Amino acid sequence: MKNRSQPAARMERLQSVQRRCWQLLAREPGRSRYSTHDDLHTKGSLDSHIPLQKWRETRRSILAGRGHRQHEVKDMARGYQGNAICTTKYSILTFIPLNLFQQFRRAANLYFLFLALLNWVPVVEAFQKEITMIPLLVVLAVIAVKDALEDYRRYLFDKNINNKVVQVYCGKKQAYMERCWKDVQVGDFVRLSCNDIIPADILLLHSSDARGVCYIETANLDGETNLKQRQVVSGLPLQGVEFTPESFHGRIECENPNNDLGRFRGFMEHPNGTRVGLHSNNLLLRGCTIRTTETVVGIVVYAGHETKALMNNSGPRYKWSQLEKRLNVDVLWCVVLLFVMCLTAAVGHGLWLKKLQNAVFVTDEETPPALAGFYVFWTMIIVLQVLIPISLYVSIEIVKLGQIYFIQNDMALYDQHADCRIQCRALNITENLGQIQYLFSDKTGTLTENKMVFCRCSIHGIEYPHAENARRLKLYETEKNDVQSACGGDSSCINPSLAHPHTLPVEAKEVIPDPDLVKKLSRLRSPPLPQGVCSCETTSLQEAASVMDFFLALAICNTVVVSSPRQPPNTVAEAQTSGEDMKMMFHGVSSSSLSAFPTLAPSEIREKPRCSNSVLTREKTATFTCSPPPGRTVNHEVTVETSQCRRRLDSPHEEHMENNSKNMTDERDADDALLYEAESPDEAALVHAARAYHCTLRGRCADSLTVNLPGLGTVGVQLLHVLPFDSNRKRMSVVVRHPVTGQVVVYTKGADSVIMDLAETPKGAEQAAENYDYIRQQTQKHLDGYAREGLRTLCIAKKVLEEEEYEAWLQRHTLAESSIDDREELLFDSAERLETNLTLLGTTGIVDQLQDGVPETMDVLQRAGIKVWVLTGDKQETAINVAYACGLIRPGDRLLMANCESKEACTELLEELKLEVQREAYPSRRTPEESSSGFILIIDGQTLAWALKEEARSFLEVSSSCKAVICCRSTPLQKSQVVRLVRDQLNVMTLAVGDGANDVSMIQAADVGIGISGQEGMQAVMASDFAISRFKHLRKLLLVHGHWCFSRLANMILYFIYKNVMFVNLLFWYQFFCGFSGSVMTNSWVLIFFNLIFTSAPPLIYGILDKDVAADRLMRMPELYHSVHTSQVYASLAFWFTVLDAFYQSLVCFFVPYFAYAGSDVGELSFGSPINASALLIILLHQVIESHTLTWIHVGVLVLSGGSYFAFVLIFSVCCVTCSPPTNPVGVEVLQMSHPLFYIVCALTTVTALLPRFLFRVLYNTMHASAPRQAAYGDRARRAKYRRRMRHQNLKLCVANRQPEHPDAASLELSTESVVF
């Protein structure tokens, strides 16, 4: 892997360092402004450990204000880069030297240069001096033109960007003036309106939104189309009113420009000395778009190339292509061949010269034969230079561009849903697609849709199967193909985010509530009559509270942004009115089971009388019209409860249910307007699920959430903190003030493994603990069940904080937040501290449907001889289940489980597995077709870590004899380690496919990285070589395009080498008749152009358009893919075969004319004329024989190539009287072509030369034409038979090893019943 941009990047970095140094030096004298630093240094408790020097190196200081301190500001701005961007590599003046410098760093061009220079040495001069320059000049010119065009495009683009207009505050005129982007400087105040693109990295100081938030869309930056919320720097008042930059006199200190998009650290110091921490939430990044916010004002912090967007700019990666490596070997052989030929000529010349005395034709008799031979060696290198196919490298680049053009245009790789085609980001590894032996796939989003739909849940140890919902999902799946993007309608024009994949079609997201759960929720609203059995009531009340908390957590424990097409997100939130009095049904719980659920202590609950149309709310309003002001006395609550109960009793249950369902539809109408934009699809699914149970998230702003709760109506939840998701913690939390109890509650949502560990048994009443343990066990059981079913599981837990506890934590957390240097680490620690002693609420099962065509693709890939490994972070059971579903594991396969507790056990297990695999592998190895049924290794993350570290070899031995490997619970790092291990140790071609940021390292490690542009942003795509939108596209990409690209390139390379060897040998044979003196029988122009013009286009066409097997046949018979890379073994054979054929053809091509003209009065050029003509015919017709398809393009190019030769030589022989000394072609060709002998010789030569190749093709085709088809047929029949037999056996033998294919739903239900009793 070579990074082309690396040197350039390094240079830039160097420059920036120099610039920085210069700035620092320049600033040193004027220290006045820095005096603040010093007292800051002494004052700043956080930074006291940082030495002054480091401080300056890592910070930048921005002075705001355009008034009295204008000079100072100007000085400051001069130190930082302006906002003009220049991405061009060259300017008009520097283009030629710089471009030449760049080009001469390539070895190929150096070779040309060497030859050109060699020709200037008089004693070895072979041609006219100018002529050897031509290849070099042509290659340089072609590449220079390409570079120039690219650079010009960049220049235009830069110009376009730089001249965009933005409103910048002008201190003199005290108003915002329109200015070009390029004139914006650090420290400028910029005003942006809705839908403006942000011109630089801007610190948000003001937003028209009253809460000081602003929404940006970062699609241009990372491809994520959901809106992200940005917050005005805290401590700045004046939101909503006009902001006057004049009044802003803060000083901003922040870190130096860096490329971390998610990090921004610094603080703002107000004139009065108070400091406010700044973080990435305050920064508007260049390139993003302002959405749904009227106006924002900010101060430019980083401009131009120092913005995060541009710092993040890394060009396409350069991966080495496997074929090119092999090509280098072939080229090396060509060098050897050249050396041998030159040496032969040198020795021959020496001997020849030695024999002669006083020959009139020897002009230079002083040179001793040995020295003359030495000179001839170098002359021959010039003469035979074509043998080294340097132009091949240029040709390959062109061919690959053509191949990529076709891949990108393939309709079969076009996804209508997303309206996106395949993107080829790497330009030079197309043929790697045709040699893949190992495929590493991510699971979520790659094999599955990553369209998360809530499926079932378990709360308080009780499973709610959502049977109706499951039925609907199944129905949906069958209709999925018909369902086109449903969000295309009226709303999409208002909010572009509607097109965002996270906002699923309504049908898919909608969750049909489970009747049991609805009943329980409604029971919550109408608590059952106090019964005799207290514990039972307690349990049910606890349960009800859990259910409530569970859904509240689903609704609020996320970072989902709510927006409505009719209203911008900020105004949605404003609709809420919180803090109205209301009494809750929770009182009952609080009275009876406070010990277990302290959360549910009553508090100020307010109901908004007018807003909700919920029946419940209306009922409540009716019931509690006279409810007293908030109080915490239990007695009071009890009274209320009884009255409520009585009221409840009166209303018949059925009626209530009816009302409820009616109300549901009403509410849905109202809520349909809400749009959830989530960072991950899981979150969106959960929010939607909560909404189905009337826990609707209605709005979000910086410090509060608006939620519709059943029985409560719209309430505001004070959002204290969000501890965002982190792949290390594997969870996220929100800290809120509970709307009901007013307590500080932490809701945590995360991976089951983590949450189950954190949700420890609470200390307290024994019975409660026992009960809780039981719930945990049940939940664990349900979790396992979900996983087996292939559902994604998330656990929800909560924790109630005492005020003091919270205060204590808050203090340290604030400290962490305001810290500038180790903010991330400190925040992490802080989160860890908070997320302990959680109480488990329940778990959710989210279904992630398999993408369409995945099983077929898997089957086809395996039949193509590609080993598929699934690397996933999911649970083992989930992974296995998905593997079953997508056909990776077939019924007959044996699963090898590797779950170890310790390193030693791991070693032992691997040894054991190795033995088992070897024992079993032998009988099946006899018939390779039977490998379709084999071992599947399933290894978990922990074991994988040991295996990778200690037992790489035995792990590989085991895994390489397995049909497939599934690594679950693996981290991104492990994924890339696995890929690297397989790639390097087994020396195979690997392909990694993934869709998320966690797959980036794997994608980069593999020989071919494929990103799936799916639901999880664009990081994977950005890192990939090819980006597709569906997994099933791999089939055509690999089987057809990969196969074609590989065979095309391989054939083209062989053809190219053939062509060169064939032509060069003609010159070599002539040496035997000219005393090895380096003479050629051709005009040197023709000689140079022969390779450069006359025969250059056909191989390109051959490399771009040839189809050795038709596309549909390749699709039907994946076995053909396999045959390509097994034939690699014979690649060197093919090379030598080609070289031999070239030798034969050149022998014929030379000696037929030789014997035809021997002894006659033929002149040197007249002799060369039929040789060249027949060589051209042979080379062109050779391609016709080798081509598998001929279209009018082929024919056209072949005719043009042939025609161009004849046209050139004829015109040349008429016009060139003295232009090409000493081999003047005047009259030669015209005279030659007027003789019939010329045609007689050409015909004989061409036919004789091509006859063997022709016959070989015939015999080869006759023998191989039907072979693959028969083989494929036989394969299938045999495999089917074997599979039947194996299935039979496995049924008896392997039951123990097998994972159940489908979870035992009945037993699950049984267990739930036992909980409920």
Add this chain to the structure above:
Amino acid sequence: MSRFTANADGGQVSVFNPRQADTQKKKSHKSSFRQQKLPAWKPVLTTGAVCLALFIIGLLFIPIGIALSATSANINEVKIDYTGMDKSSSCFSCWKSSSWNNTCKCTVPFFLDRSFDSTVFMYYGLSNFYQNHRRFVSSRHDSQLNGNMESLMEPSKDCEPYAFRDNKPIAPCGAIANSMFNDTLDLFRNVPTVGDVRIPLTGKGIAWWTDKHMKFKNPGGQDQNLTTVFQGTSRPLNWRRPVSELDQDPENNGFINEDFIVWMRNAALPTFRKLYRIIHKTKKMPTLARGNYTLHVVYSILHRVLHPTSNHISSVPKPLQSDYPVRSFQGRKWVILSTSSWMGGRNPFLGVAYLVVGSVSLFLWVVLLVLHHQNNNP
């Protein structure tokens, strides 16, 4: 912006922006070219298809071969070696006697057993003469030969060491011109009654038209007196006469002397012949009737300076040999008399080759036919 990314290096990456992407552009064009579904001929070379091709090749080549063989056989050609290897031959003595006599004559008698009926071409042939040696080939100055006055006085560096002599430019310069063939050949028929009858030899038209009229030109135009034009130049070292005295005929003198032009066209192979004279066909009589003939060779004394020590040779060359020297490199000299046909001179190779290739094709056709037949009916 994603465009920045595209911009960063190479700029070849397509801009990706799912929403703003131009839908029209994105909708892949369904043209068969882009989908690689152009109608194509698939040259699947299987036995059946190829049989026909082989058959046609055989069918075409065998008649051509027969025609070529017949034509070649009809061409009369006689080769007379006059190198003088044999001590008895008069040419041997001529070679031996290196006297200061102006000329030395030798005669070679020969007998034609077939009469040459059509126009006869008389060639001189040399063997082992590497006129295609790289340094030799380039040792000329085309511009000078094309009549360029400047080049006449300033010969190209390629001509060295035959560029200057006594500080005067050599015209024509270079090794090729210097080594020009200079044996004078004459043909006599021994008519028993009359004695030796000189056969009329035409030297006109032996050079290519393009050479004579385009490539080679005397400096200063046609009407100039060649002696004055070539004033200030020196003759090539080995030449007896300056270039302006090659022939009496002004149309055949100087650079446009046809013998000179013929010599200046380098032969492709070390054994070669060059057209010397043409014996035109006379009415009703065979051009060369059956009978005895004598070849008269007149040697001019060739000044040989084989090791010019400097670029400007001042020493007077020593006469060494009288004939055109080929013995030093084991060469031979011939006179070749040949008639011609549409396929040029006599060459049995092509006819045989055509016959062989044609027969091989037919043979393969039969083999493949049998194979094909067997494959289809196992």
